[in-house]
Amino acid sequence: MIFSIGPCPVCGDSSRVIFAQNRTTGCLFVFCGACGIAWTDPEAVEAVDSLLFCKEVAPQGIELPTRTEIAAAGLDRLVQEEICDSEWWVDLTDYQE
Numbered sequence: 001m002i003f004s005i006g007p008c009p010v011c012g013d014s015s016r017v018i019f020a021q022n023r024t025t026g027c028l029f030v031f032c033g034a035c036g037i038a039w040t041d042p043e044a045v046e047a048v049d050s051l052l053f054c055k056e057v058a059p060q061g062i063e064l065p066t067r068t069e070i071a072a073a074g075l076d077r078l079v080q081e082e083i084c085d086s087e088w089w090v091d092l093t094d095y096q097e
């Protein structure tokens, strides 16, 4: 399951900003699967003045957090949409390695 907090403010309504987890540190952040822009603060995704890329936030790659992990970080209320892996349309392989 992929958890989205909504459309990407950079590339538009057809994309989704999703939860990811830094494979090394375990820190949660969010990024857009389409353009790769990442936000270390999932509550400040409207801020597009200091853009980071997913690979900068998690150079060793990402994992996709479970809803339990998102809830444990206190960010559960930000989830707007749950997307089945089979319905997700962006290849995340590059980000995961």
Ligand SMILES: [Zn+2]
Binding pocket: 008, 009, 010, 011, 012, 015, 032, 033, 034, 035, 036, 037
């Ligand atoms: Zn985007």
